[in-house]
Amino acid sequence: MTGSDAKIAVPVQWAWQGKAPDDRGYRLLACSTGNISAGNFEEILDRFAPGTLDKLPQVTVSYVPGGDSAEYLSIAFHEEAAGGLDRLGRDVTFTRFFCVPYSQVAPGAVSYLAMYQAFERIRLPDTAAPPFTIELSRPATAIPGSVMRALPVTELLLTGNPVCIVGAESTSMAERLAYIDTVMSLLPYGMRAEMAAATWTSSTYRLHKFRLFFSEAPRRAAESSPEDHVVRWRPDAMAITRAPETRVPKEYGDEYRQWLQPLLEGPSITTELAQDTTARAFKTADIDQMLDGIQAKQQKHFWNRPSKRRENAMKNDEAPIRMAPSQGSRHERMAPYDPVEALIEGIATSLNNPAGDPRALGAYLDGLRRQLGLGAPGDESRERYQARIAHHALLRDDLPIARDKKVGFYKVLLRVAFGETIGYAEYCTIERMLHDETPDRSLLQAIDEMLGADQNADLRTLFIVRSSLKKGKHLKSEFDPAQLLGIATDLQLQEGHARLIWDATVTALKEARAADLERVILPFLRERRFLALELQARAPMDLTFQVSTLVDLLTAVYRDRAGYAFLDVFAGSSQHYPTLALLLAVCQLTAYVDGTTMVVNFMCGLADSPTVPDDARLALTRFGFQWDASRGEPEEGAAGSGEVAQTRLDVAASMIEAIEYMNSLQPSDPQRKRANLFRRMLNPSGELAVAEKKSQDSDGR
Numbered sequence: 013m014t015g016s017d018a019k020i021a022v023p024v025q026w027a028w029q030g031k032a033p034d035d036r037g038y039r040l041l042a043c044s045t046g047n048i049s050a051g052n053f054e055e056i057l058d059r060f061a062p063g064t065l066d067k068l069p070q071v072t073v074s075y076v077p078g079g080d081s082a083e084y085l086s087i088a089f090h091e092e093a094a095g096g097l098d099r100l101g102r103d104v105t106f107t108r109f110f111c112v113p114y115s116q117v118a119p120g121a122v123s124y125l126a127m128y129q130a131f132e133r134i135r136l137p138d139t140a141a142p143p144f145t146i147e148l149s150r151p152a153t154a155i156p157g158s159v160m161r162a163l164p165v166t167e168l169l170l171t172g173n174p175v176c177i178v179g180a181e182s183t184s185m186a187e188r189l190a191y192i193d194t195v196m197s198l199l200p201y202g203m204r205a206e207m208a209a210a211t212w213t214s215s216t217y218r219l220h221k222f223r224l225f226f227s228e229a230p231r232r233a234a235e236s237s238p239e240d241h242v243v244r245w246r247p248d249a250m251a252i253t254r255a256p257e258t259r260v261p262k263e264y265g266d267e268y269r270q271w272l273q274p275l276l277e278g279p280s281i282t283t284e285l286a287q288d289t290t291a292r293a294f295k296t297a298d299i300d301q302m303l304d305g306i307q308a309k310q311q312k313h314f315w316n317r318p319s320k321r322r323e324n325a326m327k328n329d330e331a332p333i334r335m336a337p338s339q340g341s342r343h344e345r346m347a348p349y350d351p352v353e354a355l356i357e358g359i360a361t362s363l364n365n366p367a368g369d370p371r372a373l374g375a376y377l378d379g380l381r382r383q384l385g386l387g388a389p390g391d392e393s394r395e396r397y398q399a400r401i402a403h404h405a406l407l408r409d410d411l412p413i414a415r416d417k418k419v420g421f422y423k424v425l426l427r428v429a430f431g432e433t434i435g436y437a438e439y440c441t442i443e444r445m446l447h448d449e450t451p452d453r454s455l456l457q458a459i460d461e462m463l464g465a466d467q468n469a470d471l472r473t474l475f476i477v478r479s480s481l482k483k484g485k486h487l488k489s490e491f492d493p494a495q496l497l498g499i500a501t502d503l504q505l506q507e508g509h510a511r512l513i514w515d516a517t518v519t520a521l522k523e524a525r526a527a528d529l530e531r532v533i534l535p536f537l538r539e540r541r542f543l544a545l546e547l548q549a550r551a552p553m554d555l556t557f558q559v560s561t562l563v564d565l566l567t568a569v570y571r572d573r574a575g576y577a578f579l580d581v582f583a584g585s586s587q588h589y590p591t592l593a594l595l596l597a598v599c600q601l602t603a604y605v606d607g608t609t610m611v612v613n614f615m616c617g618l619a620d621s622p623t624v625p626d627d628a629r630l631a632l633t634r635f636g637f638q639w640d641a642s643r644g645e646p647e648e649g650a651a652g653s654g655e656v657a658q659t660r661l662d663v664a665a666s667m668i669e670a671i672e673y674m675n676s677l678q679p680s681d682p683q684r685k686r687a688n689l690f691r692r693m694l695n696p697s698g699e700l701a702v703a704e705k706k707s708q709d710s711d712g713r
Contacts, residue, residue: 019147020120022112025084026143027053028136030093030106036560042136046143048076048084048111057109058507059448060088062210062225063217064553065105068092071189072222073124074208076111077447085204086111087127108136112148114205114291120150121201121286124193124209128186155280162194163276164250167269168241169195169223172259172294177226180245185211188226195224197282198272200302205291216552219507223294259395260296264303271306296396297403352389352428353400355379360404363412373413380424388431398429402445409452422458434462435470439477440506456481472499476509479516493520494532501546510550514561521568529569537569544594558593559600566601 027043027050043053060074069091076084089108110131112122126149134146156162168175180188188211196204210222215229230242239255254262275281288305292298358376389397401407406425413421430438439459442451451459460477463469475491496517499505505513524533537543544562551557595614 019149020117020122021145021147022116023143024146025111026136027057027109029057029109031104036556042139044143045140053109057107059221060208062090062212062220063214065090065212065214067212068105070185070210070212071128072210073192075206083114084111085114085117087124087131117148118201118289122148123151125190126151128189155276155282156194156197158191158194159198159276161250162191162198163269163273164252165195165224165243166198167265169294170260170265170268170299171262173238173255174222174240175224175243176230176240177243177245178229180226192224197285199285200288200292201286202288202290202292203294206293214553260299264299267303295402296399352380352383352397355383356397356400360406377421377424380428384427394429398441398445401425401429407442407445407451407455415454418454419458419461422455423462426458426462433466434459434473436472436504439473450480453481471495472502472505472509475513479512493517493524494536496520497536501543501550503550518564518568533569542594544591548591548593555593559596562594562597563600566597
């Protein structure tokens with residue numbers, strides 16, 4: 013291909029995700045028949061999902077890993093489709109997903125905007141079909157006009173923490189995508205190999221994997237994840253709130269900005285950056301190498317120019333600085349001598365040099381053991397050790413070490429990187445060090461042995477590790493259903509881990525003895541309100557998920573006695589559960605054993621719930637939906653309240669009618685019926701308004 017070529021022809025693999033009218037959840041509707049399987053597509057779409065979007069269309073860009081670096085760059089279009097409603101009458105978001113080989117688009121520096129323009133109007137087939145070929149434009153690499161607004165965000169990305177941009181509601185989706193492209197044009201093109209960004213995400217969906225994203229509000233970071241930098245979009249400038257801690261030292265981003273900013277005023281530096289296609293991750297070692305490359309091109313030695321990182325190292329560390337030779341890595345040149353890091357480097361060198369002295373590896377490991385005996389390293393040191401171990405892939409499963417020696421080898425490295433305890437946050441870090449892959453058997457055994465020696469071992473980690481060791485087989489003898497229920501709805505669990513534990517919980521409940529269910533499980537569930545509130549908090553916008561999960565739970569617990577579920581949940585118990593998902597789940601199981609009592613109890617629960625707006629609670633109380641805590645049932649009302657009681661029954665009957673009618677609808681019925689009915693059910697004040705009008709008409713007569 014010559015420099016004059018304006019386009020690049022590349023093969024495209026694709027997938028299409030959404031819901032048919034009778035589907036309970038989202039699924040893959042069709043995909044290409046290339047070397048990416050349907051299962052791979054589902055995993056990718058799940059990993060880079062933006063949550064439930066209230067503004068459509070939107071675009072996400074990401075990558076598909078393969079080997080040591082990205083194999084594909086990808087773009088997804090999230091959009092509505094005509095008549096796209098599910099069986100509960102909700103709007104469905106359809107996703108068109110396209111991916112192209114990184115090795116073929118990188119030499120042409122193909123931008124996200126070029127991919128958007130190429131794929132925007134391509135419609136996908138309803139059934140599997142072969143990949144197709146498309147021509148992608150090679151964009152100009154001139155410095156964009158908005159470069160100074162993008163430079164601060166580029167610097168933030170180099171800290172390794174995600175960047176959330178809020179306050180950009182007035183901008184269009186295309187403008188936001190163009191801004192993402194501008195930010196990435198200020199980095200070497202190879203950084204796109206592990207970049208994921210979104211023009212919009214749901215602010216309530218905390219588990220997405222985007223590094224740069226726009227949203228309505230900042231998200232609350234999960235326990236095992238770094239906090240986001242928050243950037244507020246302003247017409248004149250960007251207001252930045254930095255995360256208190258960063259995964260990569262903030263001096264790295266600062267040094268990169270100091271180098272880049274003066275070059276933005278002269279000839280196009282973006283042309284040079286676009287030609288640097290070596291795949292890199294947003295990790296300390298990769299950014300370290302990138303900055304080394306910049307210095308080499310400038311032919312300036314690190315110690316001959318000012319550097320905030322070097323100044324801080326000299327100011328904050330009392331230990332003498334080791335003056336490493338210029339061919340050493342930046343990490344070595346800037347830091348005090350650390351014997352643990354030197355031993356880790358020795359291990360990496362030994363493993364990568366099969367012809368070397370076989371006794372060297374053992375000597376380095378003995379050295380690490382001696383260092384551990386001198387005292388536990390601090391958190392900052394551990395983060396450095398984690399970065400070096402991850403950079404050299406010392407936890408991978410194909411190390412040239414005898415199988416009977418692997419577990420001991422891993423245990424030494426784990427103690428260096430994490431100390432004596434492996435909690436859930438540490439386990440998630442291990443998976444990230446393995447590029448989000450499950451550890452191999454020897455590494456799992458090493459973690460399991462460390463957990464076994466810890467009397468206060470984290471149950472979540474213990475279950476995940478032992479389930480992986482047994483390839484998903486139910487651990488009936490090790491974890492009882494009550495233990496699993498205690499951790500199954502933990503909001504800190506990553507999605508894949510939560511699904512694993514929940515499936516095992518349901519299996520354990522199905523296999524439990526009836527006496528244990530009655531004696532232990534049901535009291536626990538009643539006290540925890542049948543986990544309805546936890547499920548609502550985990551997926552507040554996904555009612556289908558909540559209902560189906562509760563149906564699985566109630567079915568496993570009550571088995572062939574579905575009527576008891578109604579009695580426990582909505583028939584006069586002093587523990588009331590005001591979530592719509594639990595009402596619908598019980599309706600689905602009990603076939604309306606006593607629908608009026610069930611709905612009245614549900615509405616009384618709403619009236620007593622602090623999560624319901626004050627005006628709605630007052631309206632519910634005015635129409636007789638009030639809980640008598642002393643009697644454990646709805647209040648009878650004062651003398652002469654017969655009209656209020658009748659109104660309460662009218663509203664309950666209206667809700668029952670709505671539920672029955674919704675279940676009777678067929679896929680061929682007009683979708684607007686489902687949508688209107690669903691809105692009425694989600695908005696009890698609408699039913700109350702009907703009842704209030706009837707009451708006013710009666711008073712008028």
